[in-house]
Amino acid sequence: xxxxxxxxxxETQIEGHAHPHTHEHTHADGSVHSHPHDAQFHVHHGDLxxxxxxxxxxxxxxxxxxxxxxxxxxxxxxxxxxxxxxxRFAEHGIFAVNLVSSPGSGKxxxxxxxxxxxxxxxxxxxxxxxxxxxxxxxxxxxxGAPAIQVNTGKGCHLDAHxxxxxxxxxxxxxxxLLMIENVGNLVCPAAFDLGEAxxxxxxxxxxxxxxxxxxxxxxxxxxxxxxxxxxLLPYLSFDVEKCVEYAQRVNPKLQVMQVSASIGAGMEExxxxxxxxxxxxxxxxxxxxxxxxxxxxxxxxxxxxRPA
Amino acid sequence: MHEMSLAEGILQIVEDAxxxxxxxxxxxxxxxxxxxxxxEVDALSFCLDMVLKDSVADGARIELEKTPGRGYCxxxxxxxxxxxxxxxxxKCGSYQVQATGGTEMRVKDLLVE
Numbered sequence: 525x526x527x528x529x530x531x532x533x534x535e536t537q538i539e540g541h542a543h544p545h546t547h548e549h550t551h552a553d554g555s556v557h558s559h560p561h562d563a564q565f566h567v568h569h570g571d572l573x574x575x576x577x578x579x580x581x582x583x584x585x586x587x588x589x590x591x592x593x594x595x596x597x598x599x600x601x602x603x604x605x606x607x608x609x610x611x612r613f614a615e616h617g618i619f620a621v622n623l624v625s626s627p628g629s630g631k632x633x634x635x636x637x638x639x640x641x642x643x644x645x646x647x648x649x650x651x652x653x654x655x656x657x658x659x660x661x662x663x664x665x666x667x668g669a670p671a672i673q674v675n676t677g678k679g680c681h682l683d684a685h686x687x688x689x690x691x692x693x694x695x696x697x698x699x700x701l702l703m704i705e706n707v708g709n710l711v712c713p714a715a716f717d718l719g720e721a722x723x724x725x726x727x728x729x730x731x732x733x734x735x736x737x738x739x740x741x742x743x744x745x746x747x748x749x750x751x752x753x754x755x756l757l758p759y760l761s762f763d764v765e766k767c768v769e770y771a772q773r774v775n776p777k778l779q780v781m782q783v784s785a786s787i788g789a790g791m792e793e794x795x796x797x798x799x800x801x802x803x804x805x806x807x808x809x810x811x812x813x814x815x816x817x818x819x820x821x822x823x824x825x826x827x828x829x830r831p832a
Numbered sequence: 833m834h835e836m837s838l839a840e841g842i843l844q845i846v847e848d849a850x851x852x853x854x855x856x857x858x859x860x861x862x863x864x865x866x867x868x869x870x871x872e873v874d875a876l877s878f879c880l881d882m883v884l885k886d887s888v889a890d891g892a893r894i895e896l897e898k899t900p901g902r903g904y905c906x907x908x909x910x911x912x913x914x915x916x917x918x919x920x921x922x923k924c925g926s927y928q929v930q931a932t933g934g935t936e937m938r939v940k941d942l943l944v945e
Contacts, residue, residue, distance in 0.1 A: 589859065592849055594939045598841045680834055712834040715870060740917035741870040744931065773927035774917045776906060
């Protein structure tokens with residue numbers, strides 16, 4: 525949309541609806557310019573048009589107006605919270621994954637199955653994001669794993685601040701695995717870093733194989749794709765090869781595993797992936813503790829060498 | 833996506849700057865939005881209209897500067913323009929293109945009184 529006059533044509537693209545024409549309008553400061561309506565933004569190609577204002581210049585002292593440099597990321601606040609979470613995970617040897625998908629891809633079933641399989645190997649806790657209800661957290665708690673439900677209300681995604689609060693309540697033990705089940709939505713959660721080690725996108729074969737092309741941001745943000753419900757493939761016309769090709773078009777580094785959470789197929793590979801990540805997080809914590817202990821020893825030695 | 837959260841983030845940045853630098857009114861906000869950032873500009877303007885109401889930036893003009901998408905092609909080893917994440921490299925046709933630019937969304941500067 526043209527943000528000055530509000531004439532509407534923005535990035536929303538409606539197939540088969542071309543509407544190119546140019547448009548001229550006047551700014552509040554009297555300057556006039558035109559732009560093609562099919563331009564996606566009301567762009568000034570990097571120029572600020574201060575020289576077109578009443579003073580024909582923009583110098584301090586000439587007008588009351590001044591320019592304030594900001595240069596801040598719009599998501600800066602979220603990213604700062606995410607960094608805080610990440611630091612906390614590192615200190616405690618916690619391996620955190622952010623599970624993202626559309627609603628109904630089988631995230632919660634996958635989680636329940638994973639928790640069962642991990643029972644003897646790792647401590648697992650879950651943060652459940654949904655707009656409403658605690659149904660999913662209840663399903664997780666039934667497995668014996670601690671879970672916190674975050675209801676986002678009208679919100680379409682979890683943010684790092686919400687996850688930080690959930691962590692305060694979960695009291696995670698050191699060296700544990702945290703699974704964050706994001707709100708079922710293939711769009712918004714892509715942009716919000718929660719401090720996780722990896723985003724894992726789950727796509728079920730009952731959805732279209734072109735989902736990665738339709739929702740590229742999410743597949744681009746993820747490091748691993750779990751193709752779920754593969755036990756249903758014989759009954760569907762889903763083309764696995766094509767789906768993987770589409771996903772890797774969007775993200776050449778994307779790792780793919782084929783699983784069926786309900787019958788357990790392919791789950792060992794996924795569990796091994798989680799355990800490898802957890803081992804790395806544990807090793808990181810041990811290394812940190814070692815460094816701190818060494819530092820304490822050094823300081824104590826320095827202290828001992830001084831006369832009291 | 834989530835344009836309301838982004839609009840609120842922008843207001844927060846503006847209000848923090850107003851508190852720090854003591855200006856009373858913002859007449860223009862200049863944003864830099866990357867072509868691959870996933871921001872729906874139409875929705876963002878709509879949300880900003882609502883969010884900025886009765887704030888220091890009520891009625892401020894929003895200038896959007898679009899930064900082009902860029903990517904590194906693993907196929908031909910070159911940095912190439914990218915219009916969408918799923919597009920092939922315009923030089924060699926490979927899909928092994930990693931986005932390297934155009935993903936940012938920033939508040940660049942403000943015109944204040």
